[in-house]
Amino acid sequence: MNNSALSRHGLARRRAQLQDLQRYLHSQEDEFRELHGKLRAFVDRYVETLGSAYLELDALESQLHTATQYLAEALRRNGISARTPCAPQATALPTIPFLPATAPLPPEPAVGLVDLPPPSLKTLYRRAAMRLHPDFADTEQERQRREQAMMAVNEAYAAERRTQLETLLLAAGEDPVKVTGGNADALRAWLSRCETAVQGRLRVVQAHRVALEAHPMHQLWQAITRAESMGLAPFSVMVNRLHSQIAERRQELYIGQRLQPEPGLAEDFLRRRIERMGAHVGSR
Structure with a gap:
């Protein structure tokens, strides 16, 4: 086989390998998009089921913080040492990462192989x-x-x-x-650039797949799916728990807005609020 035939054979083999690599990349991208779509549907269900309760709880926490600030300031004006509880943090509704767009491959030499x-x-x-x-x-x-x-x-x-x-x-x-x-060297250089680009894109896709599977919402989705397959209703449990917390915060707000800035009950109320908010912040 002469050098020309060897060059053509080598270029054809590398082109076929590049096409195989591209097909594998496309399959990995399709798998990521399928997983992302399923997780996105679960997140939408999660927000639709629990989002309004979280917003109501955040609003009550904000009002309660304002009430406890006023109470702490009033106690200090009366000569009583009083700390102000930490400000509550709003509940962050879940988001999941998207796969960035891919860059186009470099253009192939227009004339093909010249020999x-x-x-x-x-x-x-x-x-x-x-x-x-x-x-x-x-x-x-x-x-x-x-x-x-x-x-x-x-x-x-x-x-x-x-x-x-x-x-x-x-x-x-x-x-x-x-x-x-001939332009065999130019074609080899083009194939090398394409191979590098496809391999880099494949690493990006695989890294995003790993991150998606490690995402807290993916883990929650898996846990809820298993629970529901056994006939349980985990979302109902979560909703009931949030409603219980909302009822507790309403009661706490009712008391906090009516306490007088005097030693005893007011100090104890602030202390418990500070302890709860400290534990709440530490658990985030």
Whole structure:
């Protein structure tokens, strides 16, 4: 098998490997999108079921914080040392990460594989002279640069150093096909860039898949799915628990808004509020 056939065979093999890699990447992206869609549906159900209760609880916590601030300030005005409870943090409704858009692959050389006999050494020399001859200079500085380049061209031609002539021509902007007779190197470089891009995208997809599966909402989704498969109703339990907390905060707010800034009950109320908020913040 000649060098031309070897080049074609190698390029065809690498192109087929790139296509296999792209198909695998697309399958991984499809799996991520399917998992993301299922988790998104669960998150929507979670927010629809519990979102209003969390908002009501957050509103009560905010009102309660305002009431306890007023009470603590009133106690301090009466000469009683009183700390102000920590401000409550709003409940963050769950969000899940999206997969970033992929960048397009670099464009393939338009002419495909070009495989021609390489030009003779004399042809390379003539092309180098046409590109680098000092008579084509526009400025004195450019003329000096061309003179130095032509000296290198003459030396390379005299010594029959084809590789050096090719390097000088390519540096001067000559079409690689006209220098080497083919563009196999350009196609190999394009395939390498495509392979790097697809492998990088695959790492991004796999990292996002791992992060999605480690997300707290994914774990909750799995737990609730298992519970519901056994005939349980975990969402009902969660709703009832939130309603119990709402009832407790309403009662606490009712008391806090009516307490007088005097020792005893008011101090005890603030102390319990501070303890609860400290434990609440620490659990987040």
